[in-house]
Amino acid sequence: LAKTTQPISMDSYEGQEVNITCSHNNIATNDYITWYQQFPSQGPRFIIQGYKTKVTNEVASLFIPADRKSSTLSLPRVSLSDTAVYYCLVGDEDTGRRALTFGSGTRLQVQP
Amino acid sequence: AAGVIQSPRHLIKEKRETATLKCYPIPRHDTVYWYQQGPGQDPQFLISFYEKMQSDKGSIPDRFSAQQFSDYHSELNMSSLELGDSALYFCASSRKGLAGSTDTQYFGPGTRLTVL
Numbered sequence: 001l002a003k004t005t006q007p008i009s010m011d012s013y014e015g016q017e018v019n020i021t022c023s024h025n026n027i028a029t030n031d032y033i034t035w036y037q038q039f040p041s042q043g044p045r046f047i048i049q050g051y052k053t054k055v056t057n058e059v060a061s062l063f064i065p066a067d068r069k070s071s072t073l074s075l076p077r078v079s080l081s082d083t084a085v086y087y088c089l090v091g092d093e094d095t096g097r098r099a100l101t102f103g104s105g106t107r108l109q110v111q112p
Numbered sequence: 113a114a115g116v117i118q119s120p121r122h123l124i125k126e127k128r129e130t131a132t133l134k135c136y137p138i139p140r141h142d143t144v145y146w147y148q149q150g151p152g153q154d155p156q157f158l159i160s161f162y163e164k165m166q167s168d169k170g171s172i173p174d175r176f177s178a179q180q181f182s183d184y185h186s187e188l189n190m191s192s193l194e195l196g197d198s199a200l201y202f203c204a205s206s207r208k209g210l211a212g213s214t215d216t217q218y219f220g221p222g223t224r225l226t227v228l
Contacts, residue, residue, distance in 0.1 A: 041224070042221060042222070043220055044204075045219065046216050046217070049216060087154070098168065098206070100145070
């Protein structure tokens with residue numbers, strides 16, 4: 001059973017802000033939301049993690065509404081090098097399982 | 113900063129042969145995870161170890177086994193290789209967080225296994 005739903009693909013242009021929304025209607029009380037970025041033939045790279053409200057780091061921002069049933073990854077001023085697959089993952093704190101369950105990520109294509 | 117190290121980076125084997133993949137976690141990380149990513153697919157969890165004990169099991173075939181050693185490095189052993197085992201194999205490591213928090217997994221560069 002998939003725990004998250006994301007758009008299959010998105011297109012953008014350099015310099016634009018990109019927002020990728022992930023739906024996780026069945027998120028458990030203790031679950032965290034984590035986003036990873038993956039380039040072809042490379043390991044997934046941690047981007048950002050949050051539990052509620054807003055989290056910001058040097059790479060991205062993560063917006064989580066009060067009901068936590070969705071989250072939005074915001075990438076400011078994307079460049080060509082941001083072309084990658086982005087995965088939204090929800091923790092499995094209720095079962096104690098720490099392994100990541102990857103769903104189908106969002107393939108972001110940045111054009112010049 | 114030190115990252116997860118995997119070796120070899122590339123491996124070519126014939127059908128029915130065996131292969132051993134190695135993973136060296138980030139220092140002071142106590143948990144190692146193995147993932148398999150087939151061509152055009154998303155990563156799939158295989159197995160994990162916490163403090164040298166198997167902690168979770170995913171879709172790992174019976175032909176595969178793994179262990180974590182006293183120095184925390186891990187090895188994934190694959191026997192009777194099949195064509196369908198051709199994939200990228202990633203190792204990730206993390207440090208178990210405090211109660212009420214969650215740990216972050218850091219992935220290695222992967223081993224590309226090709227079975228001919």
